[in-house]
Structure formats: structure tokens, C-alpha cells
Amino acid sequence: MTAATTTPPVRQPLIKSRALRRFLSHKLAMIGLFMVLGLTFACFVGPYLLPYDELYIDLRARFAPPGTGGHIFGTDPLGRDLAARLFHAGQISMAVGFAVMVIATTVGSVVGVVSGYYGGKISAVLMRVVDAFLSFPSVFLLLALAAFIQPGPVMIAVIISATSWMEVARIVEAEVKSLRNQDFVQAAHMLGLSGRWIMFRELLPNAIGPIIVAASLTVARAILLEAYISFLGYGIQPPLPSWGNLLNGAQQYLGSAPWLAIVPGLAITIAVTGFNFIGDGLRDAFDSRAQGQ
Amino acid sequence: MLRYILSRFGQSLLLLLIVSFIGFAVLNLAPGGPLSQFALSPGMTQEQIDKIAAQMGLDRPLIVQYFDWLRHMLVGDWGTSYRDGQPVLHVIGSHLFATLLLMGTATSISITLGSTIGIFSALRRRSVFDYAMTVASMVALSIPTFWFGLIAIYIFALNLGWLPAGNMYTVGDGSVLNYLKHLIMPACVLALVDVAVWSRYMRTSTLNVINQDFVRTARAKGLTRRRVLFKHIVGNSLVPMITLAGLQLPMVLGGALVTETVFTWPGMGRLFLDSLGYSDYPVVMGLLMASAMLVLIGNLAADIAVALIDPRIALE
Numbered sequence: 001m002t003a004a005t006t007t008p009p010v011r012q013p014l015i016k017s018r019a020l021r022r023f024l025s026h027k028l029a030m031i032g033l034f035m036v037l038g039l040t041f042a043c044f045v046g047p048y049l050l051p052y053d054e055l056y057i058d059l060r061a062r063f064a065p066p067g068t069g070g071h072i073f074g075t076d077p078l079g080r081d082l083a084a085r086l087f088h089a090g091q092i093s094m095a096v097g098f099a100v101m102v103i104a105t106t107v108g109s110v111v112g113v114v115s116g117y118y119g120g121k122i123s124a125v126l127m128r129v130v131d132a133f134l135s136f137p138s139v140f141l142l143l144a145l146a147a148f149i150q151p152g153p154v155m156i157a158v159i160i161s162a163t164s165w166m167e168v169a170r171i172v173e174a175e176v177k178s179l180r181n182q183d184f185v186q187a188a189h190m191l192g193l194s195g196r197w198i199m200f201r202e203l204l205p206n207a208i209g210p211i212i213v214a215a216s217l218t219v220a221r222a223i224l225l226e227a228y229i230s231f232l233g234y235g236i237q238p239p240l241p242s243w244g245n246l247l248n249g250a251q252q253y254l255g256s257a258p259w260l261a262i263v264p265g266l267a268i269t270i271a272v273t274g275f276n277f278i279g280d281g282l283r284d285a286f287d288s289r290a291q292g293q
Numbered sequence: 294m295l296r297y298i299l300s301r302f303g304q305s306l307l308l309l310l311i312v313s314f315i316g317f318a319v320l321n322l323a324p325g326g327p328l329s330q331f332a333l334s335p336g337m338t339q340e341q342i343d344k345i346a347a348q349m350g351l352d353r354p355l356i357v358q359y360f361d362w363l364r365h366m367l368v369g370d371w372g373t374s375y376r377d378g379q380p381v382l383h384v385i386g387s388h389l390f391a392t393l394l395l396m397g398t399a400t401s402i403s404i405t406l407g408s409t410i411g412i413f414s415a416l417r418r419r420s421v422f423d424y425a426m427t428v429a430s431m432v433a434l435s436i437p438t439f440w441f442g443l444i445a446i447y448i449f450a451l452n453l454g455w456l457p458a459g460n461m462y463t464v465g466d467g468s469v470l471n472y473l474k475h476l477i478m479p480a481c482v483l484a485l486v487d488v489a490v491w492s493r494y495m496r497t498s499t500l501n502v503i504n505q506d507f508v509r510t511a512r513a514k515g516l517t518r519r520r521v522l523f524k525h526i527v528g529n530s531l532v533p534m535i536t537l538a539g540l541q542l543p544m545v546l547g548g549a550l551v552t553e554t555v556f557t558w559p560g561m562g563r564l565f566l567d568s569l570g571y572s573d574y575p576v577v578m579g580l581l582m583a584s585a586m587l588v589l590i591g592n593l594a595a596d597i598a599v600a601l602i603d604p605r606i607a608l609e
Contacts, residue, residue, distance in 0.1 A: 028428065132311040135585045139547035140565060144320060144581055147569045220435065227437050228551055232566060251443055251555065255451050262447075265440035272435035280431065 019209070022285040029281020035274035039267065043090030052081035054088045054241070066259050074259045077249070082259065086267055089241035093223055094271065096157045096242070100222035103161035105215045108168025113199045113207075115169070116176025127173065130166045138163040139228055146234040156235055160225050168214045175207040209286035213279055220275035227268050243268045297607035298597055305593045312585045313366070317359050320578055366582070372575035376568070381579040385561065389583075391461060392560035396549050398480040400538065403487035408534070410488070411495025412527065415503060423496075430489035438548045442482045442555035449478060459557035479556040483548050487541060494537050498530040505529075532602055539595030542588045 015021050023029055047054065050072075057078045066074040066082075073082040115126040133141075145159040179185065180203070188198045204211075223243070229235035230244025238245055243264050250261035346352045353361075365372070371381035414423045450458035456478050457463070462471050502508065503526060511521045550562030557563070561580060568576040600607040 028431075128308065128311055129315075131308055132315055134543065135308060135312050135588045136316070136581065137543040137547035137550070137584050137588070139550050140581055140584050141319070143550075143565065143569060144577055147572075147577075148320070224435070224437055228439065231437070231439050232551065232554060234569070247440060247443070251446075254443060254447050258447055261440070261443045265437060265443065268440065269432070269436050272437075273432050276431050276435050 019285045023281050026281035026284055028277045029285075032274040032277025032281065035270050036278065039090065039271055039274065040094065043087045043094065046087040047084055050081065050084050050087075052084050054080065054084035055239070056080060056084075065257075066263075073263045074257070076260060077253065077257075082246075082263060085241050085246060086243075086264060089243050089246050089264070090267060090271075092153055092236060092240060093226055093243045093268075096153055096160070096226045096236075097219045097223040097271075097275075099154075099157035100160045100164055101215050101219045103157065104164040104218050104222070105168050105211060107161065108165040108214070109172050109204060109207075109211055111165070111169040112172025113176050113204050116173040117180060117195065117199050117203060119177070119180075123173070126169075130169050133163070133166050136163075138225065142225060142229055143232065143234055146229050151235060151237050153236060153240070156226060156229070157222075160222050163225070164218055164221060168211065168218065171210045171214050172204075172207055175210055176203050179203055179206055209282075213282045213286060216275055216279040216282055220272045220279065223268065223275070224272050243271075294600065294604065294607050297600055301593060301596050305589050309586065309589055312589070313363060313582060314359065316578065316581045316585065317362060318355070320574065320581070321355055321358070371579045371582075374568075374576050375573045376571050376576070381575050384564065384576055385579055385583050388559060388561045388564045391558060392546075392549055392553070392562065394476070395479055395483060395552070395558060395560060396545055398476055399483035399487065399549075400545060402480060402484040403491050404534075404538070406484070407488040407491025408495045408527075408531065410492035412499050412522075412530070414492065414496040415499035415530075416522075418500065426492060426496075430492055433485050433489035436485065438482060438486060439551040439555050441485055442479070442552055445478055445482055446555070459555075461559055479552050479558055482555075483545065483552045486548060487545060490541060490544075491534070491537070495530065495534060498533050499526060502526050502530040532599060535595050535599050535602075539592040542591040543584075546584050546587065 015024070057080055058075070062075060062077060066072060068074070073086060076082055076085065111126055111130070115123040142159060142163050145162065146156070149155050149159065176199075185198060185202060188202050193202075226235055226242060227244035227247070230242045231247045233245075233248055235244050236242035238248075246264040247261060250264070253260050343352070351358065369382060371385075373380055374384050410426055414426050417423055446458045449456045457475050459475075461475050463475075508521060508525055511525050512518075516524075549560065550565060552558065553560045553562035554566055561584070565577065565580045567573075568580065
């Protein structure tokens with residue numbers, strides 16, 4: 001306490017982390033954050049503000065165009081309100097996206113740090129498995145997996161994770177390899193710390209920047225992949241709505257009710273663009289800090 | 294050089310072996326497994342299913358089944374389709390051309406357009422054009438391919454009526470022009486994401502070349518800007534792009550799958566979805582392997598091409 005008062009007064013910036021400040025001044029990232037937060041707000045609060053329930057079927061109001069009868073985005077072939085369905089679908093799609101982020105980032109980080117730390121044969125084997133998984137077009141692998149399992153939201157998140165962890169693993173492996181021979185790791189070795197402690201308490205925290213960047217891009221990728229397989233009929237199954245399966249039947253009504261295709265697709269594009277912008281901002285934020293040091 | 298090519302070839306073979314094992318394990322360990330279609334038919338008892346499993350050798354340990362399957366794969370016996378009894382290799386072969394035509398056209402579009410955008414972005418770095426293209430490419434990467442396809446159909450087929458909404462050709466009209474008309478929309482849709490990726494990498498690659506000494510020397514000895522651009526910059530910045538073309542293959546192939554579905558294009562992607570719908574397990578497995586093989590061959594070809602253009606790489 002007393003030591004703090006004797007040091008010369010330095011004007012502290014409002015936000016201490018330089019990376020965070022860089023991120024907050026990144027225009028695209030802020031637009032992305034705004035898009036994602038806006039969409040999240042709409043999906044979780046929106047349903048309470050709408051006059052219609054997402055399950056309410058009104059056969060007299062089938063194919064109502066957007067803006068008529070209180071349906072801001074129109075209605076579907078059963079007369080259900082598209083806006084209400086879209087927001088509920090958003091809750092599912094975004095939940096899947098975040099679940100994949102957590103699972104894929106965790107698996108990828110563990111594989112990456114083990115491979116990078118031990119090197120040698122362990123690394124060779126693990127990285128060949130990573131390469132092998134990257135050789136499959138992920139949509140093919142995903143569909144093959146999805147067709148043979150019970151497609152609930154949890155399982156969908158698990159199988160999307162199974163095709164999304166490799167990039168994180170590669171990034172973490174490269175990062176850990178470059179950190180492995182630095183002094184603080186040598187010091188930890190000399191202190192007799194266990195391999196597990198060094199990997200998860202020393203190496204992984206130092207690779208956190210690239211991991212956060214990869215995580216934000218993984219959300220974007222997961223939302224996109226969920227949309228792909230649900231659109232093709234193998235993802236989230238109706239009556240549970242998701243952005244992908246809202247588009248599933250849209251093609252046959254393209255001529256008569258184009259809003260059924262346009263609206264959910266726009267929602268997906270906005271969400272994915274938002275997360276990609278955020279990822280771009282995070283990359284710049286962490287990169288610049290590294291250059292400044 | 295020969296040693297490099299052989300070692301890369303060996304690595305690809307090893308990778309293919311791991312790929313085959315993962316693919317095999319994924320489909321066999323999944324609940325239901327290859328015989329799930331029989332369990333669905335009414336009047337089928339568990340005994341009968343077990344009998345079929347024994348007949349097909351599916352009751353043996355997985356690892357025995359794997360090596361048995363691998364041996365058959367190696368001699369070109371990829372099994373027969375559950376749907377029509379045709380050999381799997383033949384079924385895949387008859388859908389290969391359509392997919393390769395679509396992918397080839399899309400890749401040509403993305404290389405031409407993407408490289409051009411990338412070079413101009415690099416030459417006019419931090420200009421309005423550069424920023425606009427950065428944002429545009431990130432948005433393009435975020436658009437679901439199938440949705441972009443739907444919107445394209447809505448505009449160009451349903452509203453303007455310029456192009457057909459699907460299929461590869463009109464029945465009874467085999468002219469090249471007819472094929473082209475059907476090809477242009479799906480190819481452009483498939484190319485969109487790739488154009489974005491390509492332009493980003495080309496921009497970085499060009500920026501790396503622009504700052505090299507030989508470019509300054511070329512300018513210093515009095516060559517015109519145009520000559521330096523076309524003779525020294527473009528060629529050199531395209532070399533790393535060959536590797537990228539290989540690495541992009543899985544994404545293009547995956548994109549082709551959904552594009553083919555939207556445009557009812559008779560390629561491997563459509564075949565894959567149809568086979569999934571019929572639980573046509575041997576064809577699904579064959580397509581999974583064929584797509585991975587296509588990716589590995591593409592990457593191998595790209596690596597060899599780069600090494601032939603720039604022999605320093607083979608020495609490392």
C-alpha cells in the first residue's frame with residue numbers, strides 16, 4: 001500500500017489491457033460486436049415482444065407477406081409467424097455455435113499442447129490424425145456422421161465439434177512449439193513441476209491470444225455448418241427450429257413466398273459475418289500487442 | 294527432386310491409410326451401423342439381422358473387417374450399391390465428371406477474379422478499394438453457399454428468366470451452349486467463397502513480393518510499372534497460390550455438395566445425399582474415401598508443382 005503511494009503518479013488508462021483497447025478501437029470488430037449483440041438480443045428478448053407464438057398455426061394466414069397482419073417477416077406454409085420462428089431458431093443455432101466453440105477449442109487446445117510439448121513420436125501421430133481429419137471435406141464427414149446418429153442439438157454440437165477442432169490444434173501446436181524452449185519453461189522444469197502443470201498452467205495461458213481468435217472464428221464456422229446440414233435435412237429436426245432447417249423447405253416456395261428463403265439466410269449471414277468481424281478484430285488486437293513488445 | 298517427390302508420395306499414402314481407418318471407424322461405430330436400414334423394415338427379426346450380418350461378415354471384430362475391406366479397396370472392389378446392385382466404383386465414376394466440371398469451372402473463375410482483386414488490393418494498399426474488398430471478402434465468407442444459390446435462382450431464374458434454375462442440360466438439347474447456360478450459375482455460386490479466400494491470400498502474397506529486392510532492381514533499371522507488374526510480380530506471387538489451391542480443395546468439394554443439391558446438379562454431392570437417404574452404406578463409404586483421395590491427390594500435385602517451379606523447396 002505504502003509503496004504504491006511513493007511511486008510517481010502515472011495516468012492510468014481507463015482500460016488497462018492494451019489488447020482490449022486495440023480491440024475496442026477496431027471499427028469492424030465493433031460493427032461485428034454490434035451485429036452479434038443485436039441478433040442475440042432479438043433472439044432472446046424478441047419472442048416476448050411479438051404478438052404471435054412460434055407454434056401458433058393460423059391456416060387463414062398462410063403465406064402472409066412480410067408486414068401484413070402483424071407478421072413482420074410474414075408467415076410460413078402453415079401460417080406460423082416467421083419472426084417468432086426465426087428468433088427461436090436463433091436461440092438454437094447460436095447455442096449450438098457456442099457449444100461447438102467450447103468443445104472444439106478445448107479438444108483442439110489439449111491435442112495441440114500435448115503434441116507441441118512432447119514433440120517426437122507423440123506429435124507425429126497426433127498431427128497426422130489432424131491432417132487426416134482435414135483431408136475430409138467437412139460437410140461430407142458431418143453428413144455421414146449426422147445420418148447415423150440421433151440428431152438432437154447436443155449431438156449436432158458434438159459432431160460439428162468433431163470436424164472443427166483441427167485448426168485450433170494446429171495453431172496451439174505451433175504456438176507451444178515456439179514457447180517450449182523459452183526460459184520460463186526451463187525454469188518450471190528445474191523447479192520439478194509436472195508435465196501436466198507446465199502444459200496447462202505455463203504454456204497454454206501464454207497461447208491464449210491465438211486460441212481466443214480461433215474460438216471466435218469457430219463460432220462462425222459452427223453456425224454455418226449447422227445451417228448446411230440442417231438445410232440438407234440431417235441437422236436439427238423440426239418441430240425444433242434452427243436457421244438451417246427454416247431454409248429446408250424454402251426452395252419449393254421460392255417463387256410464391258421468397259421471404260421464407262431470404263429472411264433466415266440473412267440472419268445466418270449477419271451472425272456469421274459478426275463473428276468473423278470480431279475474430280478479425282481480435283487477431284489485430286493480439287498481433288499488435290506482440291509487435292509492440 | 295525425385296527424392297522429394299517420392300517422400301511426399303509416401304506421406305500421402307500414409308495419410309490415406311489413416312484417412313481410410315478414420316472413415317471406416319466413423320461409419321461402423323455409429324449407432325445403427327451399416328445394417329440400420331434392415332432394422333427399419335417391418336417383420337424383420339433380430340435373428341434375421343444377425344444372419345445377414347454373419348453372411349456379410351459384419352459380426353467379425355472391427356479390425357478384421359477393416360483389413361478385409363482395405364484389401365478389397367486396393368484391388369478396386371469397393372463393394373456394390375445397396376440400391377441398384379451396381380459396383381460402387383462404377384456409380385461414383387458416373388457422377389465424377391459432373392462434379393469435376395463444376396469444380397473446375399468454379400476454380401477457374403475464383404483464380405482469375407480472386408487474383409485480380411488481390412493484386413489490385415495490394416498495389417493500392419489502404420485505399421478505399423482495398424478496404425471495400427477486405428470487408429466484402431469477409432462478408433462473402435459468411436454467406437451460406439446454398440442460400441446464395443437460392444437467391445441467385447430467385448433473381449436470375451425466377452424473376453429475370455435469364456438462366457435455368459437447375460439440372461446440367463435440357464433433355465433433348467445436347468449443345469455446348471445449353472451446358473454452359475446450366476453451368477454458369479452454380480459455378481459462380483460455388484466460386485464466391487473461393488474468390489474471397491483467393492483475393493485475401495493473393496493480396497498478402499503480392500505484398501510480400503512487392504517489397505523484395507528484385508522488384509526494386511527491375512524498377513531501377515528502368516522497366517515500366519506495367520512490365521514489372523506482369524513479368525516480375527504476378528508470376529512470383531502466384532507460386533504460393535498453387536499450394537493454396539490444393540488446401541482449398543476440401544472446402545470447394547464440400548461447397549460443391551450443397552451447390553449440387555440446390556441446382557439439382559448430377560454430381561458426387563447429389564449422389565452422396567441420395568445414398569444417405571437410402572442408407573446406401575457402401576456408396577457413402579466409397580464417396581467419403583473418393584473425396585478424401587481427391588483432396589490428397591490435389592495437395593500432392595500442388596506440392597510437386599511448386600517444387601518443380603521453385604526447386605529450393607525440394608532441398609529444404
